[in-house]
Amino acid sequence: MKAVVLLSGGLDSTVCMSIAQQSGVDIIPISFDYGQRHHRELACAKQVADFYQVKKHVVIETNMRAIGGSALTADIEVPQGQEEREHVPVTYVPARNLIFLSYALGLAEVENAVKIYIGVNAVDYSGYPDCRAEFIEKFQSITDYATKASVENHRIIIENPLQYLTKGEIVALGIKNGAPLHLTTSCYQGGALACGVCDSCVLRLKGFREAGFTDPIPYQDQ
Amino acid sequence: MKAVVLLSGGLDSTVCMSIAQQSGVDIIPISFDYGQRHHRELACAKQVADFYQVKKHVVIETNMRAIGGSALTADIEVPQGQEEREHVPVTYVPARNLIFLSYALGLAEVENAVKIYIGVNAVDYSGYPDCRAEFIEKFQSITDYATKASVENHRIIIENPLQYLTKGEIVALGIKNGAPLHLTTSCYQGGALACGVCDSCVLRLKGFREAGFTDPIPYQDQ
Numbered sequence: 001m002k003a004v005v006l007l008s009g010g011l012d013s014t015v016c017m018s019i020a021q022q023s024g025v026d027i028i029p030i031s032f033d034y035g036q037r038h039h040r041e042l043a044c045a046k047q048v049a050d051f052y053q054v055k056k057h058v059v060i061e062t063n064m065r066a067i068g069g070s071a072l073t074a075d076i077e078v079p080q081g082q083e084e085r086e087h088v089p090v091t092y093v094p095a096r097n098l099i100f101l102s103y104a105l106g107l108a109e110v111e112n113a114v115k116i117y118i119g120v121n122a123v124d125y126s127g128y129p130d131c132r133a134e135f136i137e138k139f140q141s142i143t144d145y146a147t148k149a150s151v152e153n154h155r156i157i158i159e160n161p162l163q164y165l166t167k168g169e170i171v172a173l174g175i176k177n178g179a180p181l182h183l184t185t186s187c188y189q190g191g192a193l194a195c196g197v198c199d200s201c202v203l204r205l206k207g208f209r210e211a212g213f214t215d216p217i218p219y220q221d222q
Numbered sequence: 223m224k225a226v227v228l229l230s231g232g233l234d235s236t237v238c239m240s241i242a243q244q245s246g247v248d249i250i251p252i253s254f255d256y257g258q259r260h261h262r263e264l265a266c267a268k269q270v271a272d273f274y275q276v277k278k279h280v281v282i283e284t285n286m287r288a289i290g291g292s293a294l295t296a297d298i299e300v301p302q303g304q305e306e307r308e309h310v311p312v313t314y315v316p317a318r319n320l321i322f323l324s325y326a327l328g329l330a331e332v333e334n335a336v337k338i339y340i341g342v343n344a345v346d347y348s349g350y351p352d353c354r355a356e357f358i359e360k361f362q363s364i365t366d367y368a369t370k371a372s373v374e375n376h377r378i379i380i381e382n383p384l385q386y387l388t389k390g391e392i393v394a395l396g397i398k399n400g401a402p403l404h405l406t407t408s409c410y411q412g413g414a415l416a417c418g419v420c421d422s423c424v425l426r427l428k429g430f431r432e433a434g435f436t437d438p439i440p441y442q443d444q
Contacts, residue, residue, distance in 0.1 A: 103321060
C-alpha cells in the first residue's frame with residue numbers, strides 16, 4: 001500500500017511523515033518549489049526524504065509568485081512575533097493547501113496510492129483558513145468527484161493526523177517516532193539560522209518548550 | 223468587477239472568455255504551461271488574451287510531467303478517433319481541472335475577483351471526470367473554506383456556462399459573440415496543422431458541422 005505525504009521540510013510535515021511511515025505504508029513524499037521566500041525548506045524536505053530512504057520524491061516546480069498576495073511569495077515583509085489573530089496573517093499563501101492537495105491527489109491517482117497525509121493543525125492555530133478541519137473535510141468530498149480514480153471507485157483518503165494536536169504534542173510525537181527534527185526548518189525568513197521571532201519560529205519554539213525538549217536546529221543570537 | 227477565466231487557448235475556453243466579456247466584467251485570463259504535449263495551445267491562449275486586450279494575463283508554469291499518467295503529460299500515445307466511452311480516456315490528466323481551478327481561486331482572491339469562469343462541458347462528454355457538473359458543484363463548496371476570502375465572507379462564484387451545451391451550440395455561441403475561434407487550437411497532437419483525427423479534433427469538427435459553419439483553422443490533408 002502506498003501513501004502520498006505532503007512534505008514541506010518543516011516540523012509538522014516531517015512528524016506527519018513519521019506517522020505515515022509507522023503505519024507501514026510505502027511513502028511517496030511530494031514537495032513544492034513554488035517561489036517561496038523560505039526556499040531553504042526544500043533542501044530540508046530532500047534531506048528528510050533521504051532519511052526515510054524513499055524510492056521516489058516528487059518535487060513540483062511552479063511559480064506561485066505569478067499570483068503573489070503573500071509575504072512568502074511577494075515583496076511583503078514577514079512580521080516579527082505573533083500577530084493578533086483577528087485577521088488571517090500576511091504569510092497566508094492564497095489557496096496554497098488546495099493547490100498542494102490537488103497535485104497530491106493527481107500523484108496518488110497515478111501511483112494508485114490509497115492515502116494522502118497532510119500535516120495541518122488547528123490547535124495552535126496559525127490562522128490559515130486552509131488548515132481547518134472543515135477545509136480537509138471538503139477536500140475529502142471533492143476527491144470523490146475530481147479524478148479517474150473516483151469514477152473507478154478507488155477512494156483516496158485524506159489523513160490529517162495532527163489536526164487536533166498542540167505544537168507540544170506534535171514535537172513529542174515526532175521524538176517518539178524518531179522523526180529527523182534536526183533536519184527540518186520552520187523559519188519564514190529562510191536564512192541558514194532560524195530567526196526565532198517570526199510567527200512560525202515562535203510557534204515551533206513554544207512546541208519544544210511544552211514538550212520539554214530542546215530544539216536541535218540553530219537559531220540566531222544563541 | 224473582475225472575473226478570472228481559465229483560458230487554455232482551445233475552443234471551449236475561448237467561447238467561455240467571450241461570455242465573460244459580454245457580461246461586462248474585467249477579465250483576467252489564467253493559462254498553464256504544464257508540460258503539455260500540445261504546448262502550442264499556450265501561444266493560442268496568448269493571442270486570444272491579446273485579442274481581448276486584457277490588462278493582465280497570468281501564466282502559471284508547472285511541471286505536471288513529474289506526475290505524468292496521461293497521454294498529454296507522459297510518453298503515452300494520443301489515440302486516433304473517439305475511444306469507446308466505457309473508460310476515462312488516456313488523454314485525461316490526473317486532477318488537472320482541480321489543480322487549475324485551485325490556482326484560479328488563489329488568483330481570484332488576490333485580485334478580489336467575484337467569479338471564475340471555466341469552459342467545462344458535459345453534453346458532448348469528453349469522458350473526463352473533472353468536467354462533470356457534480357465536480358464543479360463540489361469545487362464551489364470548497365471555495366467557501368479554502369481561502370482568506372472565504373473567512374472574510376467574500377464569496378467567489380464558479381461559472382460553467384458551457385456545462386450543458388452541445389459542441390454545436392458552443393460553436394454557434396462563440397460565433398454570435400465574435401469570439402476569435404480562428405486563433406484557437408484543439409488538437410492534442412500539438413502540430414502546426416490540426417490532425418483532424420484525435421478525440422479533440424473529432425469533437426471540434428462535429429461542433430462546427432452541427433453549427434453549420436466551417437472551422438477557420440487549418441487541418442492536415444486539406
